[in-house]
Amino acid sequence: xxxxxxxxxxxxxxxxxxxxxxxxxxxxxxxxxxxxxxxxxxxxxxxxxxxxxxxxxxxxxxxxxxxxxxxxxxxxxxxxxxxxxxxxxxxxxxxxxxxxxxxx
Numbered sequence: 155x156x157x158x159x160x161x162x163x164x165x166x167x168x169x170x171x172x173x174x175x176x177x178x179x180x181x182x183x184x185x186x187x188x189x190x191x192x193x194x195x196x197x198x199x200x201x202x203x204x205x206x207x208x209x210x211x212x213x214x215x216x217x218x219x220x221x222x223x224x225x226x227x228x229x230x231x232x233x234x235x236x237x238x239x240x241x242x243x244x245x246x247x248x249x250x251x252x253x254x255x256x257x258x
Contacts, residue, residue: 161232170238174245174255181226182237186248187219187256194221200247208243210236220256 162170167177175184188194198216201223205211213224223244225237248255 158236159227159230159234161227161230162234162238167233167238170241172238172241172245175241177233178224180232181224182233182241183222183224184241184244185256186221186223186253188221188253189219191216191218193251193253194219197221197248197251197253200251201244204240204243204247208236208240210240212240212244221253 164177167182172182172184175182177183186194186197188197194216198214198221201212201214201221210225210227213226215222223241225233225241227234227236245255
């Protein structure tokens with residue numbers, strides 16, 4: 155997994171141990187339940203900062219009570235280690251805010 159643009163196999167994705175994230179086509183998807191719109195917005199801002207730092211940008215949808223995140227390496231058309239790393243960072247940010255991941 156040293157090449158950041160190498161597509162990951164199903165096994166590699168499973169072995170990454172991303173709790174609450176699921177594969178949907180060529181993307182990793184998670185939904186986070188926020189208790190307020192403001193908390194969801196704060197999570198989106200943290201996701202944005204992490205994405206900028208990683209130079210890897212997810213699709214994010216903010217609604218009242220939820221934030222949905224979709225990660226895919228668009229330049230490769232597949233899931234790569236970049237997606238796994240950012241998924242972990244997003245999960246860590248949500249955990250620090252006590253925002254739970256739910257079934258998408």
